[in-house]
Amino acid sequence: MDEQRGIVLVVDDDPRVARVYAEQLRQQHTVRVAYSGEEALESLDDDVEVVLLDRRMPDLTGDEVLERIRDRGLTCQVAMVTAVEPDFDIIEMAFDDYLFKPVTGEQLLSTVDHLLKRATYDNALQEFFAVASKRAALEAEKSHSVLQRSEEFAELTARFEHLQAELGESLQELDDEEAFDLVLSDRF
Template sequence: MTADSETATVLVVDDERDVAELYATWLGMRHDVRSANSGESALEAVDESVDVVFLDRQMPGVSGDDVLDGIRERDLDCRIVMVTAVDPGFDIVEMPFDDYLTKPVTRADLYETVEEMLVRDAYDEQIQRYFAMASKKATLEAEKNAAELDAHDEYHEVTQRVESLKRTADQTIGEIQDFEAAFGEFSGS
C-alpha cells in the first residue's frame, strides 16, 4: 500500500460503464485508476499493486460479493469498499469488506474514502478489523430504523464485536504509547 504518499492505485468495478467511467475520471485526478465492468474482469485486474477497490455489489454473472470473496481468498492486501444502490442487509456483518457506500456517491465521497482507506492501512490488523466492523455498524444504523436494528441478532452481534474490538484496539494503542514512552526514556529524549 502507499500510505506514505497521496497517490494510490484504485480499481473501480461497476457493470454500468457510465458509472465506472465517471468514478474513474474523478479518481484519476488524484490517483492511478483501473476500471472493470464485470466481476470476471475485476478479478483479472486486481493484483498486489491495487490499494483500494470500489466494488459494485449488484452485477450480473460474477457478483460483487463473489469478487470480494475472490480477492480475500487470494489474500491481496487491499482495502475493499462496497458501492451499491441496494440498501444493505444484515448479511454485511460477516462480509470481509472495509467500508460500504450507498449510491449515489459523490466525488468528495470517493476522495475521502480513498484517504481513509490509506490511513486505515497504516494500522495493524486488529485496528483495521475494528474500523471495518464499526463501518458496518454505522452503515446499518444509517439505513435501518431502531425497531429493525433491535429485531435482528446480527445488529446486536456487530455491536458486541465493535465494543470488543475497540477494547483490543485501545489496549494496542496503550501498549504502543507505553513502548514509545519507554523508548524515549531509554534514548534520553
C-alpha cells in the same frame, strides 16, 4: 501528496458510472477500471491498494468478487459502492467500507484516502474500522426496532465495543485529522 497516491480499481457494470468515478479519482490516484466481476479479477494484482466494488453486477456479483479477492489472499482495501440496501448479510462480508450510491467525487476521494491510511494500521485497527463501517451502514438503513431485535446486530455491536475497549489507546493515538474525520463520519 504523493504518499497518499494509490492504485485504485473501480468496478461497476455501468460504464458511465465507472468512467465518472475514474475521472474523479484520477486527480490524485492511479486508476484501473473494470466493467464486470470477471474483468475485475483479471485486473487485480498485488499492486492494487483499493477496490471500489459495485454489489449488483450480472456475471459475478460484487459479493462473489469480494469473496474471490479474499480467497486469493489479496490484502487490498475494498469498499462496496452500491445502491443495494445493506442487510444483516453484510456482517459476515470481508469488506472495509460501504458507500451508498449515488456518491460524490468528494466522497470517493475521501473514502480512498481513508482506506489507504487504514491499510497502514495493524490488523486489529483495520478490523475495528471494518466493523464500525458495517454497524454504521446498518444503522443508516434499518429502523431502531429492527436493530434491537437482531441477534446478528447485537453480536456486531458487542464486537465493536470489545474492539473499541481493546484498542482504546491506539484509537486515541490517531492523528487529529483522522479523529476529526471519524467524528464527522458519524461512525462512533
